[in-house]
Amino acid sequence: MTATIRDIAKAAGVSVATVSKVLNDYSTVSRATREKVLALVAEMQFRPNEAARSLVGRRSMTIGILLTSGLSNPFFVHLLGGIDEALKERGYDLIYLAQLSAHPEYNFVQHCRSRNVEGVLAFGFQLGELDADKLVASGIPTLFIDLNLTGKRAGYISSDNKEAVEGTVRYLHGLGHRRIANIAGLPGSYVGERRLAGFHEAMDAAGLTVHPENIVVGDFTQETGYRGMRQLLALPQRPTAVVCGSDKSAIGALQAAREAGVAVPDELSIVGFDDIDEARVVHPSLTTVRQDMPALGRRAIELLDRLIVEPEAPPPAVILPTQLIVRETTGPAPREH
Structure with a gap:
């Protein structure tokens, strides 16, 4: 049975597109991959149909x-x-x-x-x-x-944005937090809605009330994290923990808490999302969800x-x-x- 380009790709552990690149002498394929594919072409006695090759050659890649x-x-x-x-x-x-x-x-x-x-x-x-x-x-x-x-x-x-925030709330609840707030992500965005849904479901599962004033609309930026935290700290009964929609938002929240003289984490816990490079170098370093x-x-x-x-x-x-x-x-x- 004659070997096909898919057979070569499977044996080489690469995509059909990569085999096509090698056969058409594209310079963007690594030397090691090129040599591996060409060795398999010889070993499996692959003979590309010229009409098919001309069609492959017209691929834009x-x-x-x-x-x-x-x-x-x-x-x-x-x-x-x-x-x-x-x-x-x-x-x-x-x-x-x-x-x-x-x-x-x-x-x-x-x-x-x-x-x-x-x-x-x-x-x-x-x-x-x-x-x-x-x-x-x-x-x-x-x-x-x-x-x-x-x-x-x-x-x-x-x-898994929803489960990630659910796990965050369970973690905070396990630390004894009951007044947990959320500086949410961008309304209407898939990840923002999934993370907010996870927050609500985890709070409900823990038997905790979500007060409307403890949900602040944000857009994942440092600026809205800062403004959101100032808003939460101005409440008559401020939260003891805040779940943020992103690390940038959490860094803004951390800045607002520092300016207000609120000690983190002794008086207030903050959690971000993403685990960007800054999360490790801010002081104190940021607890966050790593994707x-x-x-x-x-x-x-x-x-x-x-x-x-x-x-x-x-x-x-x-x-x-x-x-x-x-x-x-x-x-x-x-x-x-």
Whole structure:
């Protein structure tokens, strides 16, 4: 039986796209991978059909990235590190798909096709910021990060945001905290809503009342964390612990507590989310939920690559685990006077 390009890819432990790159002499494949693939081509006596090779040669080997938020967010920086690593392994190029949505005739699907991208990686936005249903229906292989959309050739990946916050509340409750507040993430965003849902469910499971004044709307930034904490500290009965939507928000909250003369963690415990580099170097160091951002990026490209090379593959819906990292901003609830 004649070996196929998929047989070569499976034996080499690489994608079909990478084998195609080697056969078409692309320079973006590592030397070790190239030598491994070529050795298997010889060993398995693979003879690529010239017509098929000409079709392979017309592949753009390009993935478009759609990011509506700025790249200054540390989450995106670490995420892109993993994306870049996985792209190099598979021989893809990456282009940034700038949105021109202010233009009355703008059509994002047509924009993707005009740039000849083989797939789209979309993240950092709310559902209302993009006509996502049309993108899913277009058949363009699409992988959403932190937005739970699926279609025939579209899927998503995210961390387990809801369970992460539930675990955080259980941890604080175990330390004796009863007045636990939340500086929430961006309303309407998938991760913001999942984290807020986790907070409510864990508080309910612990038999704790969620007072409306203890939920502050934020947007994951340091500024809203700072303002939110000032608002919480002004309450007649302030909380003894605060769960923040991000590390940036938690750092802002920590700054507000310091300015108000509130000792962390003796009088107030603070928990963040992400485990960015700053979480380890602020004083006191930040207790936070760690999500493996580079791994999230690498896995996203793996899933998108499969959507591209295997049109009948089932749409992925992948949730990655998180880990609570306990540092210096959390401690036992203060004794009531």
